[in-house]
Amino acid sequence: xxxxxxATLRRGGRLLFQGLDLELGPGELLQVTxxxxxxxxxxxxxxxxxxxxxxxxxxxxxxxxxDDHAALDRELPLGRALQFWNRNIDKSLDALGLAPLAGVxxxxxxxGQLKRATLARVAASGAPLWLLDEPLNGLDADGxxxxxxxxxxxxxxxxxxVAASHQLLAGKWRxxxxxxxxxx
Amino acid sequence: MISALIARDLRRGFTGATWLPIxxxxxxxxxxxxxxxxxxxxxxRIGPGxxxxxxxxxxxxxxxxxxxxxxxxxxxxxxxxxxxxxxxIGFAKIFAHWLTFGPLLLVAAIPGAALLAMDGRxxxxxxxxxxxxxxxxxxxxxxxxxxxxxxxxxGSLAGLLLLPLAVPLLIFGAANALPLEAAVxxxxxxxxPFVTAAAIRASRT
Numbered sequence: 252x253x254x255x256x257x258a259t260l261r262r263g264g265r266l267l268f269q270g271l272d273l274e275l276g277p278g279e280l281l282q283v284t285x286x287x288x289x290x291x292x293x294x295x296x297x298x299x300x301x302x303x304x305x306x307x308x309x310x311x312x313x314x315x316x317x318d319d320h321a322a323l324d325r326e327l328p329l330g331r332a333l334q335f336w337n338r339n340i341d342k343s344l345d346a347l348g349l350a351p352l353a354g355v356x357x358x359x360x361x362x363g364q365l366k367r368a369t370l371a372r373v374a375a376s377g378a379p380l381w382l383l384d385e386p387l388n389g390l391d392a393d394g395x396x397x398x399x400x401x402x403x404x405x406x407x408x409x410x411x412x413v414a415a416s417h418q419l420l421a422g423k424w425r426x427x428x429x430x431x432x433x434x435x
Numbered sequence: 436m437i438s439a440l441i442a443r444d445l446r447r448g449f450t451g452a453t454w455l456p457i458x459x460x461x462x463x464x465x466x467x468x469x470x471x472x473x474x475x476x477x478x479x480r481i482g483p484g485x486x487x488x489x490x491x492x493x494x495x496x497x498x499x500x501x502x503x504x505x506x507x508x509x510x511x512x513x514x515x516x517x518x519x520x521x522x523x524i525g526f527a528k529i530f531a532h533w534l535t536f537g538p539l540l541l542v543a544a545i546p547g548a549a550l551l552a553m554d555g556r557x558x559x560x561x562x563x564x565x566x567x568x569x570x571x572x573x574x575x576x577x578x579x580x581x582x583x584x585x586x587x588x589x590g591s592l593a594g595l596l597l598l599p600l601a602v603p604l605l606i607f608g609a610a611n612a613l614p615l616e617a618a619v620x621x622x623x624x625x626x627x628p629f630v631t632a633a634a635i636r637a638s639r640t
Contacts (some may be wrong), residue, residue, distance in 0.1 A: 322512070
């Protein structure tokens with residue numbers, strides 16, 4: 252699903268990690284931890300193919316990314332905004348408790364609701380690899396309780412998840428800690 | 436995905452700010468008789484040039500909403516994740532922008548020509564020149580929008596970049612040198628998707 256081979260990433264003259272080897276198969280969970288600025292988000296963007304490695308190799312199957320940007324048209328009702336990305340959204344709207352909000356314009360959603368909407372976009376994507384950047388940020392207890400169930404359903408369907416977070420996530424996660432290596 | 440993106444940009448254009456550049460175009464044209472005086476012969480002579488200058492300034496207005504909102508909101512990232520090439524994004528943006536800008540401008544040029552006391556022959560010649568030039572102008576606007584997206588004061592910078600680059604279009608268009616104007620417009624339209632793509636790639640952090 253995702254394979255890093257000796258991946259080295261440098262941002263703004265700072266070495267974030269080098270020679271990183273990583274392999275993730277179907278049904279696997281990987282949590283990336285580390286202090287602020289240690290390159291968690293950059294690792295996800297590298298895995299998504301939005302950045303390219305300075306050295307080494309990154310291979311992935313189809314991926315979906317949930318970060319701080321909802322990428323939903325603000326003037327549209329939530330349901331229609333999500334449908335720009337994927338036709339079948341009903342299941343993921345239900346799973347994240349957003350079904351009653353489907354008719355509400357995106358610009359009126361709170362930041363927590365927007366986070367749920369971002370996760371719903373990923374859940375509806377059908378991509379085998381999910382990349383979640385701080386998935387718990389802004390979620391209330393109900394939302395945080397729904398997330399593991401959504402992830403479990405994805406794993407059961409043969410998917411894999413990489414999440415960057417410094418809070419512990421529920422479930423059996425392999426851990427990868429960044430910010431340990433030398434800086435140059 | 437590319438047709439969905441074009442449809443989305445068209446919807447956003449026509450429900451949103453697409454009328455502003457057209458209103459601005461007519462306003463600039465309407466100022467001319469006040470500034471130059473109401474002599475129909477003089478106005479008729481400078482008419483085509485005035486329409487061109489009004490079109491160039493109107494083309495500047497939408498630059499800030501062409502790329503930057505989608506970059507800031509992660510839409511460009513998500514499109515890339517869906518497997519859409521940055522060049523295709525550039526092409527879709529240019530095509531949709533031209534459709535919301537070019538035809539309306541051609542229509543607005545008719546009352547514009549009346550305000551400037553242009554005769555029918557001059558109007559038709561200018562309409563043809565504008566029809567050839569607006570794809571190039573739209574392509575240039577999208578490319579500049581991508582190059583300046585994410586920068587502070589992008590709007591003023593875009594003006595400084597776009598107007599000089601549009602000078603060849605202006606010269607050949609206002610002089611009605613149609614083959615040369617078409618060549619310039621074609622170069623801009625063909626090159627802009629690649630410039631847009633390179634700028635999108637460079638702005639990813």
